[in-house]
Amino acid sequence: xxxxxxxxxxxxxxxxxxxxxxxxxxxxxxxxxxxxxxxxxxxxxxxxxxxxxxxxxxxxxxxxxxxxxxxxxxxxxxxxxxxxxxxxxxxxxxxxxxxxxxxxxxxxxxxxxxxxxxxxxxxxxxxxxxxxxxxxxxxxxxxxxxxxxxxxxxxxxxxxxxxxxxxxxxxxxxxxxxxxxxxxxxxxxxxxxxxxxxxxxxxxxxxxxxxxxxxxxxxxxxxxxxxxxxxxxxxxxxxxxxxx
Ligand SMILES: [Zn+2]
Numbered sequence: 001x002x003x004x005x006x007x008x009x010x011x012x013x014x015x016x017x018x019x020x021x022x023x024x025x026x027x028x029x030x031x032x033x034x035x036x037x038x039x040x041x042x043x044x045x046x047x048x049x050x051x052x053x054x055x056x057x058x059x060x061x062x063x064x065x066x067x068x069x070x071x072x073x074x075x076x077x078x079x080x081x082x083x084x085x086x087x088x089x090x091x092x093x094x095x096x097x098x099x100x101x102x103x104x105x106x107x108x109x110x111x112x113x114x115x116x117x118x119x120x121x122x123x124x125x126x127x128x129x130x131x132x133x134x135x136x137x138x139x140x141x142x143x144x145x146x147x148x149x150x151x152x153x154x155x156x157x158x159x160x161x162x163x164x165x166x167x168x169x170x171x172x173x174x175x176x177x178x179x180x181x182x183x184x185x186x187x188x189x190x191x192x193x194x195x196x197x198x199x200x201x202x203x204x205x206x207x208x209x210x211x212x213x214x215x216x217x218x219x220x221x222x223x224x225x226x227x228x229x230x231x232x233x234x235x236x237x238x239x240x241x242x243x244x
Pocket of ligand 1: 154155156157158159177178179180181
């Protein structure tokens with residue numbers, strides 16, 4: 001069977017045998033896939049670059065219809081992203097994005113999602129504004145996958161929210177709630193909501209944020225209520241508390 005060719009980025013790897021690894025990849029044309037890379041752990045292996053998370057490149061893969069694990073036939077490294085490790089916050093954000101993709105991604109082709117993830121990982125490698133960049137990558141990914149919070153209408157009464165109005169945030173309801181509906185918890189002003197909307201639509205690109213800590217806390221509340229399904233994200237606490 002001919003090998004399929006697509007772009008891919010490494011989300012996670014784990015050893016399978018002494019010389020072999022299983023890599024979980026986000027591909028441009030086939031969604032999230034697991035491949036077995038024979039010999040990857042041997043010195044000078046052509047698959048050695050796969051062992052670094054967030055590396056991208058072109059892969060050739062032989063799909064097997066009857067299995068979830070496919071065979072990697074080739075890997076041409078595009079960009080390695082060891083620079084992400086220079087900032088703990090950037091590394092935590094990149095890892096959290098990878099976890100979210102592994103948890104929620106499908107096998108459908110998703111060029112927009114792939115582009116947003118690569119944009120985010122490139123910007124984290126380049127080192128500017130790790131909070132805004134990671135949050136932009138994560139929120140735009142959640143939006144593409146249908147997990148964006150509702151910010152234009154109150155999730156309880158359905159009333160349109162005025163741009164300058166202060167609202168609450170209802171994680172379980174998946175969005176903002178107006179003052180009349182007496183939401184508990186965090187208060188969000190218009191500036192914060194505009195930033196949140198921008199992050200969701202950013203494709204991974206946004207300027208510095210007014211209150212990055214509040215953004216990280218809101219993301220945590222949203223992930224726990226809407227996405228994690230009682231399986232906590234391992235990178236979440238690190239992303240919340242690590243130095244930028
Ligand atoms: Zn309301």
